[in-house]
Amino acid sequence: MSNTLSPNDQVRVRMAPSPTGYLHIGGARTALFNWLFAKHHNGKFILRIDDTDTARSTDESMHEIYDALKWLSINWDEHYVQSERRNVYDRYVKQLLESGNAYHCYCTPEELEEIRAQARANKQTRSYDRRCRNLTPEDVDRFVAEGRKPTVRIKMPDIPIHVNDLILGSRNIDPATLEDEVIVRSNGMPNYNLTSIIDDAEMQITHVIRGTEHLNNTPKQIAIANALDLKLPQFAHIPLVLDDTGRKLSKRHHGDLVAVNRYREQGYLPEAMLNFVVRLGWSYDDKQEIFSVDELIEKFDLARVGKSGSVFDIKKLEWLNSHYINQLDVSARTDAVIPFWKQEGLVDSTTNRDWLENIVEAVGERLTTFQDIVPQTRYFFTDDFEYESKAVKKWWGGSDEKKQKTREILTNLGQILEKIPTFDVETIESAIWKYTDENDIKRVAAMQALRIALTGTSFGPSLFDIVLLLGQDEVFKRIQRAITCL
């Protein structure tokens, strides 16, 4: 008989990814909930790589998972890899076989498929008919002679299994719905439902916090634990993270779009990702949206986790990310942005740091991701840009007459800026206003015409900042070029 946890045991939780791909948003949330729960209770967070599916597990994806977790600062206190623990599982399997709680199954995949099809046609609840439970020695000899390699199945009990879930509540599972699960493959490799619950016990996990896709595995694992007389953890099944059509987020269907590492590469901040992901299914009250990690550790509580799935909304992530970016000072923002400039070949180690900081300062609160720096500031580094046709049409003019007027304005502006006494924002500003106001030219019209000449687009930071950062010579050059292009 399993006994339950005593309340003053140290909390030990685990995240148990299978290394069959990158860590996605849903996995990150599972990791975070576990980690926060551990931190909140002063417990341990354990990372366990569930790689018993040797065919699909890769080293590469294992390292991707490590990287993603490290980026999020979800650090682990202990680390295990299941494929290195074969002897542990083998020992328990032996025990199960000897106690009569498990048996060898010689059914071939083809036979099983047939049995399943039959059960389905008959609208049966259970698909496997447990035929190998009562094999005669002669049957076994025959199968062995045929060269069949058996799997091992667990015998499910015929009494209801009680499951208490910290989020979903308690219920009793009808034994008639329980399958004699395969716990060891014919190649000798143990399966998830076996290894998971064994390790949870061996590693003294107190709380299993995982996605609801595992809800149906829980009674199976409890049955295995009971047969082995293992101590049971508490279970908490958290609702799934969904895409905008309401389906579970998965690597297969959503590709890179949901990969945590992808967001890092695009210039998202881990704080934003954490803050975003924690609010998927969890809330503190009706006021607070922004939480620091320390606050989360203090406030996180499974009791406030909801029961229904949450849709992954990138707009909200973007909002949080710009919030956290704007929280950073100019120097930190510059540090964060430099790799993206370098990646585009816009900046190298010789580029003047102060000038770069001034650009970042000018860009101000316009970044949603650090990656945005590239399209928003490219024109500072190169004059190799196109004039946006929509902007040109609106501000430079569609008719020859308007174009002529624009040429005139740009020419005048060029002359003014060329011989400006002191090249600073205040002087530039008053000189331009003086010109527009005295000649009865709309400020917008002059400024937008100049903006397009200097940047190719009709929007961006304060034009005075741009003029200053580009420098007198470059500004004059670009104005001359614009005039000839008009």
Added chain:
RNA sequence: GCCGCUAUCGUCUAGGGGUCAGGACGGAUGGUUCUCAGCCAUCAAACCGGGGUUCGAAUCCCCGUAGCGGUACCA
């Protein structure tokens, strides 16, 4: 097919027998400004349906419906 879970604005959610059903993202409008972003102000937007219980139900109960998850020698 079978087993299970879930159900408040488009989205994340608060509330949980008597509330103008609150907040946030997103959207719309206006203001500020050389543009965009931002900021400020304003607005639209929800209790899945039907029965009960009750003086009163979004809230409790039942029945539907819908969506999702599982149904592997994956995890």
